[in-house]
Every structure is written in structure tokens, then in C-alpha cells.
Amino acid sequence: MTISACSRWAARGDIELSSLADILPILDSNWEAGVAIDLKAVEQLATDQSSLKAAAGLAKPTKWSGVGGSPDGALIWGECAGSGANPYRVMADLRDLGNKCTCPSRKFPCKHVLGLLWLNAESIVPFAPADTPAWVSDWLGRRRGPSAAKPAGAAAPSGEKDLRAARVVEPEATEDPKDAARREAQAAKRNEETERAILDALDALEQWIGDQLRLGLSGFIDDATARCRRIAARLVDGKATALASRIDELPARLLALAAGDRPRGAVVELGKLVLLARAFRAAPRDSAIRRSVATSETRETVLADPSAPRIDTQWEVLAEQVQTRRDGLVSQTTWLLSLAASGPRFAMLLDFFPASAGRRGSVFTPGERFQGELVFYPSQQPLRALLVRRDAAQATLTPEWPAPDQTLSNALTQPLLAEPWAIEIPLLLPQGRIARDDAGGAWWRAADGAAALPVAGKAEGLLSGTELTRTAAIWSGNRLTILAAQSPWGRIGSHD
Amino acid sequence: MTETASAEAIFETMGAILTRWTMGSTAASAASIWRVELGDDPVEAELRLLALSGQFLGTIVTGEPPSTLRVLPDIPTLALPTVSAALRPLVRRILAASKDAASKADVIHFLAARGWTTHPADWMPDASDEDAPDIYAAWRDWAALAAAGETTPRQNGDQLTADNWDDFWPAARKAALIELRRRDPSAARALLEARLGSENADARLRLLTLLSERLSGDDVAFLENLVTNDRAPKVKAMATSMLARLGHGPAVGEDIAELAAFFSVKTKGLLRRSRVIDFETPKTPAQWQRRKVLLEGADLTSFSGALGLAPQDLIAAWDWNVDPAADAGLIKMIVEPGTNAQLAQAAGVVSEHDATGLIVALAARLAPAERARFAAVGLHTHGFRFEMAQAVAGVAARLDDPLSAPSGAKLLTALRRDDAKPSDHVAELHALGLIASRDSARRSLEQLTGAGLLQADPRLDMLRLNAALDDQGEKP
Numbered sequence: 001m002t003i004s005a006c007s008r009w010a011a012r013g014d015i016e017l018s019s020l021a022d023i024l025p026i027l028d029s030n031w032e033a034g035v036a037i038d039l040k041a042v043e044q045l046a047t048d049q050s051s052l053k054a055a056a057g058l059a060k061p062t063k064w065s066g067v068g069g070s071p072d073g074a075l076i077w078g079e080c081a082g083s084g085a086n087p088y089r090v091m092a093d094l095r096d097l098g099n100k101c102t103c104p105s106r107k108f109p110c111k112h113v114l115g116l117l118w119l120n121a122e123s124i125v126p127f128a129p130a131d132t133p134a135w136v137s138d139w140l141g142r143r144r145g146p147s148a149a150k151p152a153g154a155a156a157p158s159g160e161k162d163l164r165a166a167r168v169v170e171p172e173a174t175e176d177p178k179d180a181a182r183r184e185a186q187a188a189k190r191n192e193e194t195e196r197a198i199l200d201a202l203d204a205l206e207q208w209i210g211d212q213l214r215l216g217l218s219g220f221i222d223d224a225t226a227r228c229r230r231i232a233a234r235l236v237d238g239k240a241t242a243l244a245s246r247i248d249e250l251p252a253r254l255l256a257l258a259a260g261d262r263p264r265g266a267v268v269e270l271g272k273l274v275l276l277a278r279a280f281r282a283a284p285r286d287s288a289i290r291r292s293v294a295t296s297e298t299r300e301t302v303l304a305d306p307s308a309p310r311i312d313t314q315w316e317v318l319a320e321q322v323q324t325r326r327d328g329l330v331s332q333t334t335w336l337l338s339l340a341a342s343g344p345r346f347a348m349l350l351d352f353f354p355a356s357a358g359r360r361g362s363v364f365t366p367g368e369r370f371q372g373e374l375v376f377y378p379s380q381q382p383l384r385a386l387l388v389r390r391d392a393a394q395a396t397l398t399p400e401w402p403a404p405d406q407t408l409s410n411a412l413t414q415p416l417l418a419e420p421w422a423i424e425i426p427l428l429l430p431q432g433r434i435a436r437d438d439a440g441g442a443w444w445r446a447a448d449g450a451a452a453l454p455v456a457g458k459a460e461g462l463l464s465g466t467e468l469t470r471t472a473a474i475w476s477g478n479r480l481t482i483l484a485a486q487s488p489w490g491r492i493g494s495h496d
Numbered sequence: 497m498t499e500t501a502s503a504e505a506i507f508e509t510m511g512a513i514l515t516r517w518t519m520g521s522t523a524a525s526a527a528s529i530w531r532v533e534l535g536d537d538p539v540e541a542e543l544r545l546l547a548l549s550g551q552f553l554g555t556i557v558t559g560e561p562p563s564t565l566r567v568l569p570d571i572p573t574l575a576l577p578t579v580s581a582a583l584r585p586l587v588r589r590i591l592a593a594s595k596d597a598a599s600k601a602d603v604i605h606f607l608a609a610r611g612w613t614t615h616p617a618d619w620m621p622d623a624s625d626e627d628a629p630d631i632y633a634a635w636r637d638w639a640a641l642a643a644a645g646e647t648t649p650r651q652n653g654d655q656l657t658a659d660n661w662d663d664f665w666p667a668a669r670k671a672a673l674i675e676l677r678r679r680d681p682s683a684a685r686a687l688l689e690a691r692l693g694s695e696n697a698d699a700r701l702r703l704l705t706l707l708s709e710r711l712s713g714d715d716v717a718f719l720e721n722l723v724t725n726d727r728a729p730k731v732k733a734m735a736t737s738m739l740a741r742l743g744h745g746p747a748v749g750e751d752i753a754e755l756a757a758f759f760s761v762k763t764k765g766l767l768r769r770s771r772v773i774d775f776e777t778p779k780t781p782a783q784w785q786r787r788k789v790l791l792e793g794a795d796l797t798s799f800s801g802a803l804g805l806a807p808q809d810l811i812a813a814w815d816w817n818v819d820p821a822a823d824a825g826l827i828k829m830i831v832e833p834g835t836n837a838q839l840a841q842a843a844g845v846v847s848e849h850d851a852t853g854l855i856v857a858l859a860a861r862l863a864p865a866e867r868a869r870f871a872a873v874g875l876h877t878h879g880f881r882f883e884m885a886q887a888v889a890g891v892a893a894r895l896d897d898p899l900s901a902p903s904g905a906k907l908l909t910a911l912r913r914d915d916a917k918p919s920d921h922v923a924e925l926h927a928l929g930l931i932a933s934r935d936s937a938r939r940s941l942e943q944l945t946g947a948g949l950l951q952a953d954p955r956l957d958m959l960r961l962n963a964a965l966d967d968q969g970e971k972p
Contacts, residue, residue, distance in 0.1 A: 070950060070951060070952050071951060072945065072950060072951050074950050075950060075952060093950075132950075132951070132952030134585055134589070136952065137589070137952050137954050138589075138954075140918060140950065140952060140953060140954055141593070141918075141954035141955075143918045143919070206543060209543065209546065210539055210542060210543060213517050213520075213522075213523075213542055213546065214520060214522075215520050216517070216518060216519055216520030217514075217517045217518045217520075218518045218519065218520075219520070261559075263514050263517070263518050264514065264553050264557065267514065267517065267546065267549050267550050267553055268550045268553050268554040269550070270546055270550065271546045271547045271548070271549060271550015271551060271553075271554070272550055272554070274543050274544075274546050274547040274550070275547050275550075275551075278547070412555070413555055416551070416554075416555060420551060433567055434567075434568075435561075435565035435566060435567045436565065436566050436567075436568070436645070437561070437562045437564065437565055437566075438562065438564055440645075443561050443565055445561070445565060445567070452561035452565065453558075453559075454559045454561075460642075461616065461617070461620055462571060462616040462617045462620070464568050464642065465568050465569070465570060465571035465616070465638060465642070466570055466571055467570070477554045477555075477558070478558060478559060489571075489615065489616060489617065490581065490615070490617075492617055493617070
């Protein structure tokens with residue numbers, strides 16, 4: 001007899017007395033509300049000992065937020081901090097131990113699911129009954145059936161697993177001071193080599209830019225994809241990977257412009273590359289510049305950095321953008337709006353995962369609001385951030401978005417004083433409205449008529465048929481991408 | 497040099513710089529305004545000029561809006577309230593799960609029948625969405641206005657008249673005409689007489705169908721005029737069909753006599769003698785085909801007349817469920833031009849004979865209360881599944897305790913099976929959510945969760961919406 005069979009009986013309310021002798025040994029003392037699991041089930045579900053060990057490490061309240069369960073006790077869910085900017089959304093159906101996690105792990109179930117089940121089995125945190133979040137309901141609707149999950153009793157062991165061994169916390173190895181010094185020296189040498197490689201790559205980039213001017217921007221525009229691919233490959237070799245990705249995406253940005261505007265666009269794009277290369281040469285250890293050229297700091301580095309600003313406030317999820325890049329990675333960008341009176345107005349949670357890992361679930365629901373702490377990557381213009389803590393979602397905190405912090409012309413240009421190579425600038429626009437030109441193109445026009453900005457896409461439906469009291473958007477130098485807006489009809493998302 | 501003049505001077509220079517770079521020439525020599533900043537090294541000067549020009553072109557030179565920007569008017573507020581913010585995610589999810597336009601329309605009509613409309617961010621009709629409930633006429637017209645590139649809504653606050661006909665957008669005009677026909681049938685017909693000729697054939701057909709409501713002998717002259725004078729065959733056919741409903745069908749001709757020869761009227765019973773239609777089985781495929789063609793072209797009044805019966809006597813005497821092809825032919829005659837009384841009579845007789853498919857065919861022309869009644873009878877007596885009951889009941893039904901019907905018991909049993917899958921019975925549960933009254937939806941939710949379904953199960957979304965939605969619609 002399996003736990004899932006017990007729970008199905010219990011859910012139906014038709015457990016028979018004659019079956020109790022079989023059921024009782026399986027039921028854990030934590031049994032409540034008709035569905036419960038014990039740690040044995042977690043052990044059986046784990047694919048290997050390392051998963052179990054990792055799950056034990058995650059079975060701590062500090063790793064989790066938004067933990068809850070359905071009133072009937074059958075579903076549990078929570079959000080677990082991972083290595084990325086966004087937490088992973090983890091959910092499980094205790095009746096048959098079906099489960100889902102938004103992490104890119106190829107293991108099924110992953111350590112986060114096991115961690116959630118562990119939390120539940122040992123009642124480490126309370127799973128307060130709550131309305132089932134939409135992301136859990138969506139998963140339920142897509143489930144193929146109990147066969148899609150491995151029932152606990154039917155789980156095929158794929159190696160020896162031991163709960164006790166998983167619980168053991170291994171003491172940190174004490175390091176020989178000489179080894180530490182040697183390691184530090186090696187790291188410093190590696191950093192120097194990397195810096196040298198990047199500088200060489202930037203030399204090659206500037207030479208390449210000069211070649212494009214010499215050969216003519218007309219030819220560059222026609223052959224941008226191939227030419228950019230070649231220099232991007234050289235930059236990857238030179239460890240300037242962020243810059244390589246940026247150049248890989250350059251042709252797409254260029255082709256999005258009207259044909260007549262492409263020479264101007266090419267000058268803007270190439271000019272920003274020159275500025276970024278020069279900025280790196282001037283301050284190769286500046287973390288913000290290094291992030292734009294080479295790689296970003298790890299999550300641990302940012303969290304440990306005392307200079308990284310931490311903001312604990314109310315946030316609204318504006319939108320999520322998922323884009324498959326030419327380098328085979330999928331970027332998942334979550335835009336957040338701070339509802340506080342001051343401080344950074346926007347935050348961007350950015351994660352990458354390989355396209356081969358398949359579609360990844362959304363981490364946030366556009367429009368949801370929560371109180372939470374974010375740590376920003378150090379920068380003159382803090383924008384990219386990591387989620388440190390997130391409290392339970394709240395329906396209505398502050399009814400309205402704050403007013404724009406500065407005039408539109410300042411908002412468009414000031415970020416460029418700090419980072420003139422920036423491609424995208426998030427904006428909070430004042431009252432305005434969508435207007436159309438004779439060709440059907442959409443424009444956001446300020447209510448006072450003082451400014452009008454061209455909008456990317458069609459901006460149809462409600463977005464074009466009401467006053468927009470506030471609009472959150474991204475300005476890319478030539479087009480406005482609307483993330484969300486507030487209106488007399490309430491919030492309007494970019495896809496509404 | 498002032499700052500403005502400087503920007504203008506740079507702008508003037510940009511044209512030459514862009515032209516040179518586009519052609520592959522050096523441009524530093526054209527940027528005398530930045531001679532100091534660019535320095536003497538020609539290669540370096542080009543890169544510096546690129547950085548400066550890029551900044552200038554990226555910030556100062558952006559798209560200028562044309563002077564003719566047009567702003568659409570506000571999306572109008574509808575006469576019914578939009579569903580609450582708390583229920584919007586549920587409505588969105590149900591609409592997203594509705595795979596085809598018909599099932600989406602069911603949900604929209606259900607909401608309208610319960611006295612609610614969607615939020616415009618969740619769903620809006622297209623201008624051409626003839627299936628949208630009339631309550632959305634203003635949004636359809638807004639969509640038409642947006643598509644036409646107009647910016648000013650037409651005046652449509654007044655009552656529709658022949659003079660202000662063109663001031664109304666089509667959907668609002670249709671809604672006004674429906675309202676007028678209900679209130680003053682003669683005025684509506686007079687309006688159509690005055691304005692129908694100025695519309696195209698499709699519009700004429702759509703407008704003419706509105707006369708079905710409160711059709712009476714007063715409409716005969718107008719319909720006969722259309723049969724004689726209208727240019728479009730489909731309009732003529734519609735007018736002919738309406739005339740037949742009014743007992744003004746075509747005279748019995750050779751075709752009808754030929755059709756009648758496939759049937760005969762017999763009497764049966766010794767004490768209470770009653771008439772019954774006897775079917776002469778066609779002997780060859782050619783005869784079957786000929787009868788089919790004749791059935792398709794016949795009308796009820798003429799056909800019953802050829803058999804020496806009144807239409808209601810033919811319906812009563814028909815031997816249902818013996819010859820499906822003949823049944824379908826007769827139902828077609830009843831549905832298209834039949835009067836409400838004939839439809840109700842046919843539905844009653846067909847229901848007694850357990851002819852499920854025929855009830856569905858008749859249902860669309862029955863009054864909502866009649867539809868609900870036949871759906872309930874079908875559920876409790878004929879073992880209708882909920883999907884079938886919903887097809888009969890439409891979206892305005894509020895059936896009491898449909899889950900207690902045999903199909904409900906079957907459904908509960910199926911959901912309790914050990915091998916039940918989360919994707920099973922989606923359509924049945926959705927249909928149950930559409931036909932149940934609000935109280936019944938609440939009770940059904942309790943029963944279904946008692947049967948092992950999770951409270952959050954998305955298959956229960958329609959029931960959940962029904963249970964949560966305050967029923968403030970007009971009851972049939």
C-alpha cells in the first residue's frame with residue numbers, strides 16, 4: 001500500500017476500518033487534513049544521495065518564502081532562493097507526490113522539491129492554508145496525471161540513499177594559511193591574465209569598429225549579422241563575454257529600425273561600444289563596467305558586498321521578458337517597480353539558462369505586489385538586483401504608483417551620464433495617452449502635449465482606448481516598450 | 497556660441513558625417529566643431545568622433561512625432577458592470593483555456609446572462625464579432641472606429657430613427673433596432689422599410705433576421721415586397737422563410753406532392769383512433785436522394801397541407817426516431833420557418849421520443865425557459881451528458897442540482913476511480929459550471945471536492961466562477 005493510495009482514500013473519506021491495519025504504519029505523526037508525508041517518502045523520491053543531501057541543506061526556513069498549502073492539505077508550495085536573481089517556484093501534490101519546480105535542473109525531482117517536501121514532512125515551517133496561487137493552478141491544469149509523477153511507494157531506487165547521512169553537516173575543512181595565500185596569488189594572477197585578455201579583445205574591437213567605418217556603414221548594415229558574429233567570437237576568446245553577447249544582438253536591434261534610420265542607429269550602437277571600451281580601459285576593476293564587458297559577480301559576491309545597496313520596500317511586478325539569444329541562452333528578465341516614495345524606482349532581476357533546458361515557468365505574476373528586500377549590484381545607476389527576501393504577496397498595498405521622480409527629458413538622459421553605453425533605460429512616464437500616426441504607428445503622448453515617444457509594437461485594445469495615468473516603459477533610444485500602465489480601468493499589462 | 501546654437505551646429509554637421517561614414521570615407525575633417533576633442537591621430541579621431549556622434553544622435557536626434565497624431569476616444573463603459581478584480585484572474589484563465597471561439601463565446605454569454613461583462617483588458621469583441629452579446633455593441637463599435645482610423649465616436653445617445661440611422665455604428669444600430677422591435681414592432685419594421693435598401697446584402701440579411709422577434713401578420717406586406725424586389729437571393733430566402741412562419745408559404749406544387757407521396761397518413765387504435773404518419777421506404781438510392789432534396793426544399797405548411805393535415809397535426813402524428821433522415825428534414829422545416837408554438841410542440845414530442853439530436857437542433861429557436869426545461873428533462877429522463885444539456889439549455893439556464901442527474905452520478909463515479917487522471921472530464925465539468933444555478937454550483941463544488949477533486953483543480957474553474965458570481969441577470 002502506498003502513501004498516495006492512503007491519501008486518495010482519505011480525500012474521498014472512505015477509509016475502511018478493515019484497512020487501518022495496513023494504513024497506520026505508513027501514516028506519519030504529522031498526518032493532518034487528510035494528506036501528509038513522511039521523510040521516508042522524500043528519501044524514496046530522491047534520485048540519488050546527492051539530491052537528498054542538497055535537499056537537507058535547503059530544509060531551512062531561511063531558504064524559503066511564500067510557503068503555503070491548500071485548505072484541503074493536498075497541495076503545498078513555496079519559493080526557494082537559488083543561485084539566480086529570481087527564486088524558484090516549487091509545488092507538490094501530496095496525494096501522489098507529483099511535483100514541479102521552475103529551476104533548470106535536469107533531475108526529477110530536483111533538490112528544491114525534495115527540500116519543500118522535507119519542510120512539510122518535518123513541519124519545519126508552517127504551511128498556512130491559503131488560496132492556491134495561479135501558478136500552482138496552472139501547473140495542475142497541465143499535469144498529465146498521476147503517472148507523470150512517481151508515487152512514493154513505487155519510486156524505483158536509483159542507488160543507496162540514506163537520510164541520516166544526508167542530515168550530517170560536514171565540518172568546514174580548515175585551510176593551511178600557505179595554501180590560502182597561494183590560492184589568492186593564483187586568483188590575482190588569473191585576474192591579471194583575464195584583464196590582459198579583455199584589453200587585447202577591446203583593441204581588436206576598436207580596430208574592427210574602425211574597419212566598419214572605413215568599409216562603409218552601408219555595407220556593415222547589409223552584412224551586420226555575419227560581421228558581428230565574427231567579432232563576437234573574438235571577444236568570447238578574449239573573455240569579454242558580456243560584450244560579445246551585446247554585439248551578437250546588435251544586428252537585431254539595427255534591423256528593427258526603419259531602413260532610413262539604420263545608419264544613425266549603427267553610429268549610436270558603435271559609438272556606445274567605443275565608450276564602453278574606453279571606460280573599461282580607464283577603470284578595469286570597476287564592477288559595473290566589468291559586468292557590461294566581461295561577467296557579472298556571483299550571487300554570493302553581491303550578497304557579501306557591503307557597498308551593494310539593499311532596499312526593503314513594496315514592489316510591483318511590472319512584466320517578465322523572456323528572450324532567446326543568439327548564443328543559445330535564454331534571458332529571463334523580471335522588471336519590478338518600487339512603490340516607495342524615494343530610492344531606486346526600478347529593479348531588474350536577470351537570469352540566464354540554456355535554451356536546451358526547455359521552457360521555464362514564470363517566477364512572478366505581472367501585477368502582483370509584495371514586500372521584499374532586494375540587493376542591487378553595485379553601480380552608479382543601480383538597476384540589476386537579486387531578491388533577498390520576499391514576504392507573502394499582498395493584494396493592495398499602495399493603490400497608486402508614485403509620481404515620476406524627474407522630468408521626462410531628465411529621465412531620458414540622466415542615466416546616460418552615469419553609463420553612456422546603456423542600451424535600455426526604464427522610465428516612469430507621467431499622464432499620457434497612446435496616439436497613432438497616419439501609418440498606424442503608435443506613440444505615447446504626454447497629457448500636456450510636451451512630449452511624444454514612438455512605441456514598439458501595436459499598442460492596441462484597452463491600452464489605446466483610455467487615459468494612461470502612469471506608464472512604466474523601457475526606452476531604447478528610438479522605441480518605447482511599454483511594460484505596464486495604470487488607467488481608470490485599473491492596471492494594464494503589456495499583453496492586455 | 498550659445499548652447500542651442502551649438503546643438504544646431506552639431507546637427508548641421510551630422511548630415512555630412514553620416515554620409516561620409518555610410519560611403520566609407522573618413523569624417524573627422526567634416527567635424528570642425530570638435531577639432532580639439534578629436535586630436536591629431538586620424539584613426540583615433542574617427543573613433544572619438546564616432547563616440548561623440550553616437551551620443552548626440554542617440555539623445556538629441558530621436559523620432560519626431562508627426563503633427564497629425566490621432567487619439568482614439570475612451571472605450572465606453574457598458575450598461576452592465578465588469579466582473580470584480582478578484583474574479584478577473586479566474587475569468588482570464590477560463591477564457592485562455594477555451595480553445596475555440598464557440599466555447600469562449602459561451603463564457604462571455606454566460607457572464608452577460610448573469611448580469612456581468614468582462615474587463616476590456618481580459619476580452620473585447622472584434623468589430624465583426626456578430627456572436628458577441630448585444631451588451632458589447634458599444635465596444636464592437638469602438639473596435640470598428642479604431643480599425644477605421646476615426647477618432648470621434650458617432651452620436652448614438654438618441655433613439656434610432658431613419659434620419660439618424662447613419663450616425664449609429666453597426667453594432668449600436670443593431671442593439672437599438674432590437675430594443676425598438678421589442679418595444680414597438682411596427683416602428684422597427686417601418687425603419688427597416690425606410691433604410692434596408694441602403695445597406696449591402698450581408699447587412700440586409702442581418703437586419704432582416706431581427707424581425708424574427710415579435711413577427712406578426714403586420715410584417716407580411718414588407719416581407720412579400722422583399723421576396724419580389726430584393727436583389728440578394730439570401731435575403732429573398734430569409735423573407736420567404738419568415739412568410740412561411742406566418743402561414744404564407746408557397747402554394748402546394750408538384751414537388752410537395754411528390755414529397756408527400758413518400759408518406760401516408762394512417763389511423764391506429766380501436767377506441768381512441770389517432771393518426772400516424774407511415775413512411776414509404778424509398779426503394780433505390782436515387783429515390784432516397786430525391787426525397788432528401790425534396791425535404792430540404794419543402795416548408796412545413798405546404799408539406800402538412802399536401803398530407804391533408806394542419807402543421808401541428810403533422811408534428812403530433814410524425815413517427816419520430818424511425819427514419820432519422822426524414823426526422824432531420826422535418827425538424828429543418830420546423831426550425832427555419834416554424835412558429836414558436838410549432839417549435840415548442842415539436843420539442844415536446846421529440847423529447848418524449850428520446851430523440852436527443854433533434855432537441856439540440858430545435859433548442860436554438862426555443863425561449864430560454866423552454867430550453868432550460870428540456871435540458872432538465874434530458875438530464876433526468878434521457879441520460880443527457882452535461883455537454884449535451886448545455887447545448888440544449890444555452891447559457892441562460894440556471895438548473896437546479898444537475899449533479900443529481902444520472903450523468904452526475906456517472907461523473908462522480910468516474911472521478912473516484914483510482915486511474916482517474918487530472919485531465920479527465922474537463923468538458924463535462926465546464927458544461928456543468930455553465931448550466932447550474934449559483935446555489936447548485938456551490939453544492940456541486942462541495943460534492944466534487946468530496947469526491948476527491950482538489951479545491952484548486954482548474955477543471956472546477958467554471959463552477960467556481962458561477963458560485964462566486966452574484967447572479968443579477970434577467971431570469972428566463
